[in-house]
Amino acid sequence: MSSIAPEAPLYIKVHTADNVAIIVNTGGLPEGTVFPCGLALTEHVPQGHKVALTDLPQGEAIIRYGEIIGYAVRPITQGSWIEESLVTLPTPPELEELPLATKVPAPLPPLAGCTFEGFRNADGSAGTKNLLGIITSVQCVTGVVNYAVNKIKTELLPKYPNVDDVVAVNHNYGCGVAINAPEAVVPIRTIRNLALHPNFGGQVMVVGLGCEKLLPEQVIPGQDKSSILVLQEQQGFSKMVDAILAMAEARLLQLNQRRRVTCPVSDLVIGLQCGGSDAFSGVTANPAVGYAADLLVRAGATVMFSEVTEVRDAIHLLTPRAVNEEVGRALLREMKYYDNYLALGQADRSANPAPGNKKGGLANVVEKALGSIAKSGSSAIDGVLSPGEKASQKGLIYAATPASDFICGTLQLASGIHLQVFTTGRGTPYGLAMAPVIKVATRNALAEQWPDIMDVNAGRIATGEATIEEVGWEIFRLLLEVASGRKQTWADHWGIHNDLCLFNPAPVT
Amino acid sequence: MSSIAPEAPLYIKVHTADNVAIIVNTGGLPEGTVFPCGLALTEHVPQGHKVALTDLPQGEAIIRYGEIIGYAVRPITQGSWIEESLVTLPTPPELEELPLATKVPAPLPPLAGCTFEGFRNADGSAGTKNLLGIITSVQCVTGVVNYAVNKIKTELLPKYPNVDDVVAVNHNYGCGVAINAPEAVVPIRTIRNLALHPNFGGQVMVVGLGCEKLLPEQVIPGQDKSSILVLQEQQGFSKMVDAILAMAEARLLQLNQRRRVTCPVSDLVIGLQCGGSDAFSGVTANPAVGYAADLLVRAGATVMFSEVTEVRDAIHLLTPRAVNEEVGRALLREMKYYDNYLALGQADRSANPAPGNKKGGLANVVEKALGSIAKSGSSAIDGVLSPGEKASQKGLIYAATPASDFICGTLQLASGIHLQVFTTGRGTPYGLAMAPVIKVATRNALAEQWPDIMDVNAGRIATGEATIEEVGWEIFRLLLEVASGRKQTWADHWGIHNDLCLFNPAPVT
Ligand SMILES: [Ca+2]
Ligand SMILES: [Ca+2]
Ligand SMILES: [Ca+2]
Ligand SMILES: [Ca+2]
Ligand SMILES: [Ca+2]
Structure with missing residues (x-):
């Protein structure tokens, strides 16, 4: 048993409106477990998986992150495990009807004096x-x-x-x-x-x-x-x-x-990605990365988040954040492009998530998307890039790419990233030869299992050992150390570098 | 000037019905050159490019390999260079109307006693x-x-x-x-x-x-x-x-x-491919490989040729050779599959040939296809594989693949080839890690330029220094030496191995 795993039963409820929470404890918790609030588990619930906080009648909306991630297939009693087959997939947001630039976040206070070598x-x-x-x-x-x-x-x-x-x-x-x-x-x-x-x-x-x-x-x-x-x-x-x-x-x-030489942080272009996500991604690593993203934006850097299929189902939360309607329309353009691309191949967004995501507690792509966009932090979305376009502006940018780790990595490199911050719950040894990759674990257990692969442990957020802000600052500071060549990522230490993989939506001949 | 390049002006006319021929001499031939037959060049014609053997009125069929490769865009006078822009692309053979198994070649005489280690x-x-x-x-x-x-x-x-x-x-x-x-x-x-x-x-x-x-x-x-x-x-x-x-x-x-241990040649599965083709491919290396393919079929081996986009425009010459109607229909199935695949991506067969093919004298995909299918030799087509299927029969097989050298190589490996014979006119250092690749040059000049890459020189056929049969036997014997580990290909000598590349017609996510 790990020294930093919690002994007491613990769950995380993200938003006050949520009627589900996820189990924090490594190995999950057994039937009969009683939480301090009085909630009792009616069955074993695996780590990262959802427990019903109230009785949910058939057809009831299942709410996480304050958003509907699906509907109950049958009545679910309080304290039972909400396994993925109990959650129907809601229809994706209708692109034509989304509000554009209606809730543009105010500029964050500048963060002056940050540099790297x-x-x-x-x-x-x-x-x-x-x-x-x-x-x-x-x-x-x-x-x-x-x-x-x-x-x-x-x-x-x-x-x-x-x-x-x-x-x-x-x-x-x-x-x-x-x-x-x-x-x-x-x-x-x-x-x-x-x-x-x-x-x-x-x-x-x-x-x-x-x-x-x-x-x-x-x-x-x-x-x-x-x-x-x-x-x-x-x-x-x-x-x-x-x-x-x-x-x-x-x-x-x-x-x-x-x-x-000493350079302002505004010279940096940072890519954000997640891979092998689990239910913790959206409550530990991704919000911490989002906090670091805000710090970078405040310091004048360029920050890009990507992965269309993991953004598509949360796009209604992003279009209002577009800095203006033009940027909002560009977001919709990239979503439509990918809807069409998948339809041509007779596939749809349900092709994501992967089996490992589901094992990690993610019921469907909606839940995955809500966790995935936490990486983008809270600032206005200043621009949009089509796949492989080079960034030419500062601030938060949506760089549209497939979610595939190696394709997203290749496209973000083309867009000019100097460094990628990569969150993972299930664990991947992913690395890039052209730019350092800082890997952030969503769970303590992964950080302990792979001490010579994971660079940051955001799992401490789930156990209350650290706050989102603390881990966000830790990522920000490490990022400047790595960008300056003073620290090496584990992937670079070992030379673990994935092959580049182009996104080619056109035929081969 | 090479010792084995011909001094006298030389052209190759493949079929008696042809109204064009290709120039053999390295560097091409200048305006005013007079051939022994009396033909005089009205302009410089590059090596491998076509010269008009007669006056061709506008709209006249341009015939090579006894087949129409296109039509004259404007009147072309005898002795002038038929540059690619002078040749219109004919419509591809209508798949529904092709004769199936109507000219099944009689079985070739068995070739007994051939073995490899x-x-x-x-x-x-x-x-x-x-x-x-x-x-x-x-x-x-x-x-x-x-x-x-x-x-x-x-x-x-x-x-x-x-x-x-x-x-x-x-x-x-x-x-x-x-x-x-x-x-x-x-x-x-x-x-x-x-x-x-x-x-x-x-x-x-x-x-x-x-x-x-x-x-x-x-x-x-x-x-x-x-x-x-x-x-x-x-x-x-x-x-x-x-x-x-x-x-x-x-x-x-x-x-x-x-x-x-000593094994019969019938245990061998040999893949045939061409890449970086030129106008010589269809008159030197590919017919020699076709002769070797016949020897392999006679010895009971499995031989596969591939590359849909290079077969599509000569499919009317292949369906009659199908051993039965079922095999003929399977050929058509693979052509239709690829027609649809290209159409979905808003591409068509004109995406092939590559610029280098054109520089090498190939006006269009029809001319390329007529030369490409020469690799298949003269035997009946015994079977058809869809991309990546494993061969389970002997004889000549059409293994449908894209023409891309690395994708075709990967798919033929999946189909089980022990060795690939690869012809090239422009020249490529191509090799595979999983099986030896014997590279056959179509031109003397390439064999001389790359003595430490090309394994066989079929260019000697163009200059009359060797016959198709002689080079065919040379390929066959070398193939058994390489399969037995007694000789190493140049690609294996240097360790020149291309990455595998899957054919994935489905979307990424
Ligand atoms: Ca992801
Ligand atoms: Ca990813
Ligand atoms: Ca070819
Ligand atoms: Ca090829
Ligand atoms: Ca590689």
Whole structure:
């Protein structure tokens, strides 16, 4: 039994209007458990799962976060387990009828004087890492590029100690794709914007094959052709590798000159994501991240939240927060886009959540969404990005992406994030090579089980050991330490980096 | 100037009915060149590009391979370059009206006594490599698995010298996907069949996360749960890595017992593919591969050709070769499936060919298809597989896949290929970790330029230095050497291996 797990039975009710609460105790609580308030469990309720706080007649609205997450399939008695099959899925908010910019939050008080140590780029942006990025225009070159990257890491990188790493921007695009299909714009702009990532310091190089559909010149439009290496112009494999190493070394020389300088927090672009969520996500880690998001917005940074399928069912809570009607309409545009995309594939939002989410106590996508949007904090939504677009403004931004951890990560990198804050309840070892990922556990048990993977434990909020504000500040401070290179995330410590994965809504050929 | 490039001007006319020919000479031929037949070029014609053998009035059918590849946009005079913009795209064959099994080729004479040295598996199949395969059920685990695989390669593999390599079957599926969408069946069966690959010797292991949508048990249905490792059940990162290494070592011990034994060629499953094609593909490498395919079919092997978008415009030449009407209808089913798939994404077959194909002289997908199907040789088409299905019969099979080199490769591996023969005109360093890839150059110039990448030079056919039959036999013999582990392909020599890439026609979420 863990030292920090509560001995006393404990539940969390999020909102005064809620008629359900979730069980905090690790392992759940047995039938007969009596809470200090007098509530008695009529059956075993697993950790993170919902207990009925009152008798609920059949058809009664089940309320969590002060919102309807579904309706009772049959009468549910007080103190019993509300298992997912007892909750019907409500219809999603009708997009046409939503209020836009009707409850715009007042600007939060500025948070002055916060800085981090970053790498200043020529274009005015700053980086949190000093990476040599090798972009590919087509998957065909991957085998050669990976061979060359290994050689660069062992033979060249030790000579350039100020360069943190070499990252091959591999992907499955570039050829064998419908490059003229309307949706091809998404993967193409994603690759382009990945090449512009601030952690690459403007020292791009692109390796192409020579006969692909996505031309290397299209990957870095307007750039010097001397940054492009075409394998079909080389005399065999060894010469290809030599050429990549020569081009890489010229850039390593430049990158090695870079030094960290003090930068305002307003230079930071931070991505927020959740993955492997559970019922605690929405009451511990996500609200704490939301608090940190507010701190970042107050300090002038850019903060983006994403994951359309986890926002769709809570969109009625977001459109009123849009800073103006135009931003509100942009939110609706992204929701409609994804509704259409899923319908084309004969799928719908019920494809989310995953089985692990359900095991973690999330009955359906509505409950998941209500918890997911807590990451966005409380400020006005200042802008909206379509998948893979690059951020060009400060404040809180909704960057529309699939919820898939690796696709969302790839798209947020394209949008320019310097660092991602990632909350997880079930647990994932997720990491990105291009930017640090701070992983926040929603439960004490996960933080204890994975001490060498999880960076922050927000589970202490559930047990009353810390407040949302305290963990929010902890995330904010850690984020500045990591952005400054003074602390390393666990994922970077081990080199746990997921492959990039493009969002390609267009056909392959 | 290369020693084996022809000095004399040379063109290739494939079929007696053709009114165009392609220029053989490296660098093309200048205006004023006069061929022995008296034809004079009215302008420079690049290598591999078409020259008009007669005057072609506007609207005249342009004929290559004895088939109409398009119509003249304007009058074209004898001796001039038929650049792609001068050729209109004909409408594709109407699927409903095609003759099925009307010209079934007679069985070819058996080729007895051909064997290779393979690894015999418990299920009766044989392998061409002895690999430890580590299957993943979800992309989330990739970072951990790659870390563990590096450790296995350096710390464990040297102790098991009979094991050729350790291969992580990484992919972008498993979560964040519409797992109940109708088309999800394609990626799921692909992953399942990859786990069954004969080169893994039946010693599968699956690493899963624990909350993904694609459960590890679904990846290896019916198998012992002791082959599954779930990261969420482990106590942190180091323990995860230890657990993967322990599971891997148990399998390395078993795999290390395997020895090559003499197997009939009928145990082989060979995949055929082309990528980076040019106008020579259809007259040198592909017909030579087609000859080798006939030899393999005669020896009782399974041979599969693929790439729907490159077959679609020549489907009228294939349906008559179907061994019976059922197989003919299955061919049509796969063409219709892809027509619909492309139409849903507002794309069509004109998305193929790639710019490099066009530079290589291929005016459109019709001309590309006529050259592409030459790989299938001359035998009856005995069966059809939908994308990712496992082959269970001998003979010539049409395994429907996208033309994308890495997707076709992944799907053919799922279908069980032991080895792929890959033809290329423009040149690609393509390779697969799970099975050897023999790369065949269509042009002398490519073979000379990439001597440490290309395994066979079929360009000698264009210059008259070798016949289709000779190169066909050369491919067949090399294939048996490589399958037996006596020779290594260049891709395996360098370790040039492309990432697997699933075909997922369903949405992500
Ligand atoms: Ca999420
Ligand atoms: Ca996610
Ligand atoms: Ca091809
Ligand atoms: Ca191909
Ligand atoms: Ca990879």
